[in-house]
Amino acid sequence: MLPSTLPGFTRTTLENLDSTLASFFNDFENSDRTVKKSFGANFIMLLPTRADIKAQSSLIETLTRLHPGRFFVLYRDDDLSDFEVNVRASCNLVGPKEALCSELIALGFAREQIGALASVLRARFTPAVKTELYIHRLEDTNFDVIRVLTGLSERAYVDSRLSGLEKVKRLLPFVEQVVDIEWMRLAIWRNEIKRGLERRSFMNLFAGLSEIEVMLEVDTKGHFPGAAALMAGWILNQFQLEISSLSGGAFECIAPDGRIVRLILSISSHSQESTLVGILLRFRHVQGQSKIVPFLKATRSNQLETTVHLDSGDARSTRELDDESIEGVFTRYFSIGESVKSYDLALHSALELENLRRGYTR
């Protein structure tokens, strides 16, 4: 029995794929709109199953709108005997009578087709543009496919909230750049901490730092949540501290000038989500002084409140939280541009902290 056509798509074969896509644009010739095909990017989306195409339709629409190009939406189905090909055009108005369209190629494959998958994609990539890869969930069972796809891509988007930091780290050697959606969700926290700490009154404190206490409040299942780990790793990197060992419940870190700085890391947890809801940073100077600095938490009204305790009094600020959905993160990434600098380093530090907590020695 032939597989059914994906809703909204046109069933075709590999041989007829290009002509089927071309026919969509030929049909537009009779309309009163100017329709252009985008050649901006090659974008591969690896989804777990066929059903996820519908489930992720909002994400697909968001990406085709923000980052138009040629999209390859891949899913594995080991019951298939050959590639299953469905295509459609996704068009968005960019002017009163002008539409810009992405081409969507949905490609189902079984284990037996993994060896041929790269050849199918290479034959259809738009030349001379970057190829990007979105991996919905990193699993041990799909790393064989991921290895093939990362070999074709310059950048991979993952969500460590879904996939876990360890699996993201496994990806790093195989692709030029990894963009973690969770990392972009945390941009607002990083920006608030930086804003809070970039004050003259803290400079002397940081010069002689002996201890940093980082309390992270997360909604978590109890294991070391990715968001908290990444923030802890990033904070360490900001102070240029290198983790040395775990001793007496605190991490011992070495500062560039050789000072030992203790990192006390505690995580309090509430419910089922792995969402960061609060950070408390406390610093202790070698002379024993301490200051409590940015205590950040998400309030019930979905705002981010920052309080910085200064000698002269508390400085408070409030800002709206960003949309934390994957669509929301991609919208900010492609419209405004989010920082992905220092991610790799933060990831390494985060995993080191976790390994030490679990009892693995360096």
Added chain:
Amino acid sequence: MKLIEKKEEHQQVLRPPRTALVIFGATGDLTTRKLIPALCNLAQDGYLPQDFIVIGASRQKLSDQEFRDRVFKGVKEFSRRPITDQVWERFSKNVYYQAVGFSALEDFINLRTRLEELGQQCAESLNYLYYLATSPEFFSAIATHLKQAGLVEPVQSTKRTTSIVIEKPFGRDLESARALNHDLTQSFDERQIFRIDHYLGKETVQNILVFRFANGIFEPLWNHKYIDHIQISVAETVGVGSRAGYFDQTGILRDIVQNHVLQVLSLLCIEPPISLDADSIRDEKTKVLKCIRRYTREEARANSVRAQYSAGHIDAKAVPAYKDEKGVAKGSSADTFVALKLAIDNWRWSGVPIYVRAGKRLPKRISEITVFFKQVPDTLFRGLEGCELEQNVLAIQIQPEEGISLKVSSKPPGPRMRVSPVVMEFNYGNSYGVPSPEAYERLLLDAMKGDATLFTRNDEIEEAWDLLAPIFDLWENFSKDSESAIVHDYQAGSWGPKAAADLLRVQGHRWRRL
């Protein structure tokens, strides 16, 4: 003047003089796939001479009608557009066949008789154009017998023009190219010899001259001060197919690089010629070829990569390794992929690497010249995230689509300063109302008119062999030097071996994704 009269006047200007075209090797693929379809398209556009006949000549015994039926199938399958019944009827009436054994002088004398008989039907005497679509081993014999049978007029003859068109390969190396040319020039003057390289008939390749010399914005940049490097890529998805016997003795360096690639490279890099006549352009092309560095053995080793495809997939279809293809000799070291780094040692191009790659069983069929311009000083945007600068890249696509694109940097809409590449494109199909003619249409027309601009001259051929000689020597004379025998592997469906990427990495370059 009415439109129809204008068109007729235009055709008159372009129409060659009365011609009899004799195709040797007429039962082969080239005639069916390319030559006759090209002639039919010329006929359909009204560009064939008033009196025009075609005689297919080959060893097989066929009647005129049998030959017409055979080539008609090719026209239906391979013509770039449908040929009307009317055009085919008019054209095919002047298509004939003559059995000719290439080593039998008597057959050439019979051919002469046939030509004279057919010529009597025409108002004026026909020019004779001989097209050698045969295996190269027959070139010398055919040329000699044409001369002996009285079918070659001196170049200054007022009776008729006689010319010969030969297909590549022009020899196997410098020595055999010289020998072939010696044999040909015993019967024909150099001015009567048209060496065909069908790449030169492609619109985009011809456009290189216009692009460079009719636009004020590019020529000032067309030198080592502004150009970082150049890449030329010729990629095919097909394997050797039925040509294994020929290809196994040839390899892709001979089959593609020695002719197509070097011809395109020389056009890309020439100095402005003093005029658009054939010799002025060919003089400049030859100068470029002379300036390409002749490598020492060590330099050849460091700047060349050869490889053979292993089993893989081409667009999901499993394909065998080259060594397992029918007709390939056991232990063959024929190159199905080659990557080179060349250098042109003249004032314009000094220090600009020219990277060439050509291969079979690559992921897609595409031929492209890419010019990478030097990076601007990165002072303004340095350190700003999202502002990673990319080089400006000019791409001239030769096939399958013909067009030109230019990659520039721009700011994407949004509140932050970011830099992103965008591509400005010109595509023949979208820009002009008429489809591009097939390369052979232009070349046949020019050969009939005696215009040699798009044909290669003997000195160009010899320079091309000469500059590649060190690489052939390295690859083929490896008895003393086992390192030079390296034939890398690449999976069919991939873009070539790792060694090809490493060739560019030395200078921080990478192959453009096609």
